[in-house]
Amino acid sequence: MAEVDTEINGYIVPKNSQIFVNKWTIGRDSNIWSNPDSFDPERFLKREIDIRGQGFDLIPSGSGKRMCPGFPLATRMVPLMVETMIHNFNWKPKKGMKPEEVDVSEKFGVALQKAVPLKAIPIKL
Template sequence: MCNMWAMGQDPNVWSDPQRFKPERFLDVGIDFKGHNFEFIPFGAGRRMCPGLPLADIMLHLMLGTLSHKFDWKIEGGMRTKDMDMTDKFGFTLKKNMPLMAILVKL
């Protein structure tokens, strides 16, 4: 078994791994399709996730729909820099402080 969570939190691979910085992936040549082993959320090789092509296609559509149809705000009027980004460890990783989605009234 390979601990993927521990690999994603390794400070030898990622600078400041506990901080949410999606821009860290913009100008690096890391491929999420299993060719680079720093970040392999879908696995690699012959046993990689068969849903990878669908996820690759649907991600842009789902993200666009979510950002268009919802008003996003942090619960309780908290500022973004004060957000608790720690995880609850379990079968799936969840955030301690959930993000609240408010449906836009048309």
């Protein structure tokens, strides 16, 4: 039995609970986003969004101490990669497919972790 529970919005959260935040749902909340299921990148030009984990309308890289530690690298690397590909090639969908027919559906998945963390001891040369 947990020693101290916490109450958040009327929900009892037992001490030591493992919490999964469904950020997929947050990013598709129709109270926050209009036409949340449409592919509409321009929506991000229309409003100020903090993706560094402090604004909770969109938390692509997590928040707080469990946020992606590679975030500063990712925010530079991903745009550079996409821009380089757009700059160097013209793109089209596969033969016979119209752009609006491209399937952008997702497959469910959860990243796993090692059950037993690897501990390596550095040895002086």
